[in-house]
Amino acid sequence: MLNNLRKTRIKKSNKVPLGSLTFDIINHALLGIIALSCILPLIHVLAISFSVSWAAQGGMVYFWPVEFNLESYKYILKNSKFVTALIVSLKRVALGVTVNLFLIILTAFPLSKEEHEFKGRTVYAWFLFITLLFSGGLIPAYMNIRSLGLLDSIWALVLPGAVPVFSVVLLLNFFRQLPKAVEESAHVDGASYWIILWKICVPMSLPAIATIALFSAVAHWNSMFDGIIYMNRTENYPLQTYLQTLITANASSDFISSTPEMAELLRKISDSTLKSAQIFIGALPKILVYPFLQRYFMKGKVIGSVKG
Numbered sequence: 001m002l003n004n005l006r007k008t009r010i011k012k013s014n015k016v017p018l019g020s021l022t023f024d025i026i027n028h029a030l031l032g033i034i035a036l037s038c039i040l041p042l043i044h045v046l047a048i049s050f051s052v053s054w055a056a057q058g059g060m061v062y063f064w065p066v067e068f069n070l071e072s073y074k075y076i077l078k079n080s081k082f083v084t085a086l087i088v089s090l091k092r093v094a095l096g097v098t099v100n101l102f103l104i105i106l107t108a109f110p111l112s113k114e115e116h117e118f119k120g121r122t123v124y125a126w127f128l129f130i131t132l133l134f135s136g137g138l139i140p141a142y143m144n145i146r147s148l149g150l151l152d153s154i155w156a157l158v159l160p161g162a163v164p165v166f167s168v169v170l171l172l173n174f175f176r177q178l179p180k181a182v183e184e185s186a187h188v189d190g191a192s193y194w195i196i197l198w199k200i201c202v203p204m205s206l207p208a209i210a211t212i213a214l215f216s217a218v219a220h221w222n223s224m225f226d227g228i229i230y231m232n233r234t235e236n237y238p239l240q241t242y243l244q245t246l247i248t249a250n251a252s253s254d255f256i257s258s259t260p261e262m263a264e265l266l267r268k269i270s271d272s273t274l275k276s277a278q279i280f281i282g283a284l285p286k287i288l289v290y291p292f293l294q295r296y297f298m299k300g301k302v303i304g305s306v307k308g
Helices: 002-014 018-049 053-057 071-078 080-111 121-133 138-147 155-161 165-177 180-188 193-204 206-222 225-230 239-247 260-268 271-294
Strands: none
Touching (some): 018 271, 053 271, 080 121, 080 155, 080 206, 080 239, 121 165, 138 225, 193 206, 206 271, 225 239, 239 271
8 A cells, every 4th residue: 555655656756747848848949949050051061062063053952962072172181271271270279278278367366366365456357357348449459469570470360369358257256166275275284376276276177267268269260350450471361261261252263274184173163162161171170179178068066175
C-alpha cells in the first residue's frame, strides 16, 4: 500500500505542468529559428563557394553545391594578396589580444579596489567612463596616428583600441566578486599586489579573461574601416579590409584571358564563387576558436580557495 502511494506521488511530482511545457516548446522553437537564421546564410555562402560558375551566377545554388569543386579555394590560396592580408590579420589578432589583455588586467585590478586602498580611484574610473560617451572623432584620431608615425604600421591597427573600457568594466566587476579572504591571506603571508594579481586573481578569473579575449579577437578580426584609414598600401591591408575592397571590385579581372586553361578555369569559378570562398575563409578562424572558449563563458566557481 505504501509503495503504491509512493509511486503515485513520484508520478505526480514528475508531471510537467502544461504552462511550463508550452513555454519550453515555444522557447525551443524560437531559439531554433534564430539559430537557423544565423547558420543558413553561412551554409549558402559555403555552397556557392563549392559550386561551378554558371550555377552560382544563375542563382541556382541554395544550400547544396552544384557540381562540387575546389577550384575557388585553390585559386585563393595561390593569390598572394589574399594570403598577405590573412597574415596581417593573424598578426593583428595576436598582438591586439595580447596588448588588450595585459592592459585590461593592469587597469581593472586597481580600479576594483576601494577608495581607501587606491587613492584617486574614482577620478580614474570617471576618466575612463567618459571615453565611452565621447570621442575625439575620426580626423583627430587620424592626425594623432600620423603624428606618431604609425601609418602603414601594424601598430596603427592595435594601439588605438588598446584599452577597451567596456572590457575593463567587465573584468573590474569580476575582480570585485572574488573572495576578499584570499587576498587578505596572501597579504598576511607577505605577498605583494603584483603577486596577488598574477598568481591568485588572474587564475581565478579565467572565465572572464577568456570571454574578454574572445571579444577582443573578434573585434580585431572583424575590423575593416581602420585598415582603409591608416593603410596607404594595399599589401598592409588586414583581411576584412581586403575583402571589402574585393566585394566592390571585379574579383576575376586579374585572370581573364583567352587561353584554353583560363577559359576552363572561368567555367568553374567566378566573382560569386571567389567572393564566397574568401568570405568563408575569413569567418573560419572564429568558427574554429569559439568551441574551445565556450566552456569558459559560464562563470567558474571558486572551490576550496577560502579555508577556515
